[in-house]
Structures are given as structure tokens and as C-alpha cells.
Amino acid sequence: MTEDAPRRRPPWSRWTALAVVLALLTCGLPAALLAGAGRRAADRQVVARPAGASADPAGPAGPADLADPADLAVRTGRHLAAQLDRQAAALLRGDRAGFLAIADRSARSALARRYAALRALRVTVWRAEPEGLPTAVPGQPGRWRQPVTFRYCLVVPDCRPDPVRVQTRWRGSDDAPVLLAVEESRSERTGPRPWEVSELVAAVGPRTVVATTPAYRERLPGLLAGAEAAAEVADRYAVAGPPPDRYRIFYAGRSEWLRWYGGGRPRWTAGYAVTVGDGRHEVVLNAAALTASGPDELLRHELTHAASLPPAGYSGGQTWWLVEGLAEYAATDNAPVDRYEGLDEVHRFVADGWDGRLAGLAPADDAPADRAGAAYGVGYLAVRHLADRYGEQRMLAFFRAVLHEGRTVSEASAQVFGEPWQPLHDECVGYVRTRT
Missing domain, CATH: 3.30.2010.30 (Zincin-like)
Known part of the structure; x- marks a missing residue:
């Protein structure tokens, strides 16, 4: 968490x-169902839709409603995947009409906005992974729900695609289900x-x-x-x-x-x-x-x-000072410490009785603005002291050991600086007090 x-x-x-x-949670269509659907889930593509579209338009049940439910779900899933493939291909080639063609008229306004946004962001990859088979909506013959994880790249054609999981709604037909809505990923x-x-x-x-x-x-x-x-x-x-x-x-x-x-x-x-x-x-x-x-x-x-x-x-938690301190260190872009704009807030924070614990710096959501600013300033000064004392590369190695390798600050201090953490922590705190 x-x-x-x-x-x-x-x-x-x-x-x-x-x-x-x-x-975000992602998962693919189980292999047994993929075989029934006749294609790999990773090759499927989908588009999402923001909230606010109208309710499902009414539509009569098709002849397939009389089929065996399991067979019908498999067949519908296969046709949904084909529709999503067609829509994805249209998005990537810049075909707005083709992108909207699989959707009901009531859904097209929101989908058109989404199409334009993705094209503005230069979408380069767009594929969908339906999760399991579609499920029939109780009491609404011919209506289906299908969770989908879709993956995308922007600008760069060979990126590791980012996932978004959404819920889609459809109206079934023999071979061309109609997309009624793609709910925003608010879940x-x-x-x-x-x-x-x-x-x-x-x-x-x-x-x-x-x-x-x-x-x-x-x-x-x-x-x-x-x-x-x-x-x-x-x-x-x-x-x-x-x-x-x-x-x-x-x-x-x-x-x-x-x-x-x-x-x-x-x-x-x-x-x-x-x-x-x-x-x-x-x-x-x-x-x-x-x-x-x-x-x-x-x-x-x-x-x-x-x-x-x-x-x-x-x-967050006990390493907050290190994460935000590094970001503040970068934000100053090697400017002298005495030009740091938050020094006055740090001074007031220290003078008001700061307990000298770096691990307890993270401000609460309802903290006053000056308390939050002081916390960032203390983190900056602590990281600045580590960089000044050991050099920037060793400071970054310490950051990597704690944040990426999962070591405690004590373990990382011994590994990277060759010193126990508590005396070094107190040294950082002393530096904060003397600079303000």
C-alpha cells in the first residue's frame, strides 16, 4: 500500500x-478461455470512456439469446475481442470514424473526446486484455459486462505499455456486439x-x-x-x-x-x-x-x-525525508544553500521545538503550509549535507540502497558510507540547526 x-x-x-x-492490477484471459476465443489476450485492444455517458440504450435480444449460456459467453467474448481489435487499429491509424463505429450513438461523444486526447498525446501502442469471459447482465437479455485491461504507449513506440483496468458494457448481436460504455478507471x-x-x-x-x-x-x-x-x-x-x-x-x-x-x-x-x-x-x-x-x-x-x-x-513514512530531500536537492540545481527559499520556515520550525528526528518529518494532510514547507526544507538540508560530505554519487548510492534495494537506513549507511547511521543522523540534524 x-x-x-x-x-x-x-x-x-x-x-x-x-x-x-x-x-495497477492487470491480468490476462485464462488460457482455456483464450483457446475458446481463438486468439491471445495480449493481442486484443480496447478504448476506455469517461463517466457521464447516457444509460444503455434499449435493444431487443438477438437470436443468440436462446443458445447455451456458456457457449454464448465464449462466442460473445470472441466477437467483443474482434470489435476491440478493429477499434484499436482505427485509433492507431488516425481513423476517427472507424474508432467510433463499434459504439452505440449514445457513447460516441465521450469516445470522440477520448480519441482526440489520445491522438494529441501521440498514442503509439493500444491493446486490450479482456479478463475472463463476458458476463450477462441479470434481467437485461442481450446485455454484457466485460472487464478489460488495456495497455498503451505514448510517443515512444517500443515502451513498456502502461495498464489501465476498466469495465465495459455491451449490447450483444450475432457477430458484432455494440459498445455501450467504457467506464472510467475510478475503481x-x-x-x-x-x-x-x-x-x-x-x-x-x-x-x-x-x-x-x-x-x-x-x-x-x-x-x-x-x-x-x-x-x-x-x-x-x-x-x-x-x-x-x-x-x-x-x-x-x-x-x-x-x-x-x-x-x-x-x-x-x-x-x-x-x-x-x-x-x-x-x-x-x-x-x-x-x-x-x-x-x-x-x-x-x-x-x-x-x-x-x-x-x-x-x-512514505520514515524515508519521506530522503525522497523529498533528494527532489529538493535536484530542484535547487546546485544553487548555494543560503539561496534556498525555505530557510526561514526551517528556522521557525527548529526554533519552535523540532524534536530532531528525520524519520518523523512527513507533514499531515491538514498541516499548515509553513509546517509542510519546513519539512521539505529539513529534508533538503539533510540530503545536501550527505552530498557535501560524501559526494553526490555516494549520496545517490545511499538513496538507491534504501529505496530500491529495501535496506534500512542503518544498513545502507554501513554499506555505502562505512559509518553507523545514528551518529551520521545526528550530524545531519546538527547541520540543519546550524544553517538556520
Whole structure:
């Protein structure tokens, strides 16, 4: 289980959040059923639909309703897969009419919006894995429900596809079931992704893709330039493998902030990174939290999370100071310590009686903004001290040992620094006190 680790929103733009979520559940169609369906589940493709479409349109039961239920489910599953294949091929070749052709008229408006968003994001892979056989809807002859995990890549054609699990609804027919709805992935821990529920425009660079709603279209060039510069910094903190093939950044207006990935962030949150697949983290920026100074430090912070975190994210708790401290360290981009904007907040926090425990720094969701800002500042200073004392590479090795290899901070300290952790911890705390 993972937890949110949000970033505060001060007068400046860089207090940020980490909301890392477990990788989504995926599973394929059992082999016995695949044989009945006559194809591999990994080759199937599907599209999802945001909430809000109309109820299932009425339709009479077809002749197949009189068939044996088990045989009918197998046959319907095979035809559903074929429909999804046709829709996926249409999406990838840019055929909007073909993409909508398998759907009932009542579902087409939402599906058209989704098609446009995915095309704007330059979808390059789209395939579906129906889970088991479709199930008949009780009391509604000819109606079916089919859970589907669909997998996709954006921009990069050979990425490790990210999964999203959704529920689909259909009206059966002899050989061409009609798609009635694709429900948004609100049952997943991350909540709906931006392209599931919003109209999007996007800009793509060599290292990043940035998307937002049409209301913020004019900000895309500046956001893309900032993201590309931040990616150069974040790439240096990919501690356990290559950096992401593309950093994905979504710029959220007020309503999108409350809906994308489930919303529910503390009021002082300016941004967060969320786990969406095996090793990928997407970044969301809160438009309402950013000032005219721009999102540069916020982008460096969040993209460093995307580069440095373990594939499944992390659970917060006692290593919060290390995760956020590294992101703050990257956000400052080697600026002198005395230029760190949060020093005054750290000073007040220390003076008010901080207990000197790094493991207890994580702020509560309802913490005051200055308390959250001070926690990030303490994490930054502790990580900065480790980098200054041992060099950046050994500091990163310590991070990797704790976050990626699952070692305790005591074990990692002995392994990487050759010293027991408690005296080194106290040294970090002393550094925090002397710098403020």
C-alpha cells in the first residue's frame, strides 16, 4: 500500500507533492478461455470512456439469446475481442470514424473526446486484455459486462505499455456486439487518467510530453521549454536504471486538479508524481498554485521523483525525508544553500521545538503550509549535507540502497558510507540547526 506525500503551496512555485500509488492490477484471459476465443489476450485492444455517458440504450435480444449460456459467453467474448481489435487499429491509424463505429450513438461523444486526447498525446501502442469471459447482465437479455485491461504507449513506440483496468458494457448481436460504455478507471487506486475524462492539447519534446486543457493552450510552449530543461536535471537522478523514455506532465486547471488521478490532495499541494505502471510515474502540476515566476523548480522536483523512485513507488513514512530531500536537492540545481527559499520556515520550525528526528518529518494532510514547507526544507538540508560530505554519487548510492534495494537506513549507511547511521543522523540534524 502506498500513501500520498504532497508538497505544500507557498508564495513561491516549488513546494510540491509526491503521490505515489501502487501499480495497477492487470491480468490476462485464462488460457482455456483464450483457446475458446481463438486468439491471445495480449493481442486484443480496447478504448476506455469517461463517466457521464447516457444509460444503455434499449435493444431487443438477438437470436443468440436462446443458445447455451456458456457457449454464448465464449462466442460473445470472441466477437467483443474482434470489435476491440478493429477499434484499436482505427485509433492507431488516425481513423476517427472507424474508432467510433463499434459504439452505440449514445457513447460516441465521450469516445470522440477520448480519441482526440489520445491522438494529441501521440498514442503509439493500444491493446486490450479482456479478463475472463463476458458476463450477462441479470434481467437485461442481450446485455454484457466485460472487464478489460488495456495497455498503451505514448510517443515512444517500443515502451513498456502502461495498464489501465476498466469495465465495459455491451449490447450483444450475432457477430458484432455494440459498445455501450467504457467506464472510467475510478475503481483503480490512481483514479481516472487525464485522457479518460478531459479534452486535451499537448506538446512533445525530445524528453517530455506536456498536456493540458484547451483553456491553457497558450501556456504549452513555456511549459514544454521548462519541462525539457527540468528533464536534463532529472535524468541525473535515475539511480537504478535508465531515465524515463519520456517524462509525462499534465497541467491541471481547478476542476481537473480535483478529478485527475482521483484528486483529494491537500490544499497546499502544488504538484505530485503518481505511479501509473511498472516503473512509470506521471506528473501533475496545479495551475492555481503557480505564480508568474513559473514552474521550473517544481518541474525539477517532480521529474526527479519520476526518475528516481522505485517502479511501484514508495509508502512514505520514515524515508519521506530522503525522497523529498533528494527532489529538493535536484530542484535547487546546485544553487548555494543560503539561496534556498525555505530557510526561514526551517528556522521557525527548529526554533519552535523540532524534536530532531528525520524519520518523523512527513507533514499531515491538514498541516499548515509553513509546517509542510519546513519539512521539505529539513529534508533538503539533510540530503545536501550527505552530498557535501560524501559526494553526490555516494549520496545517490545511499538513496538507491534504501529505496530500491529495501535496506534500512542503518544498513545502507554501513554499506555505502562505512559509518553507523545514528551518529551520521545526528550530524545531519546538527547541520540543519546550524544553517538556520
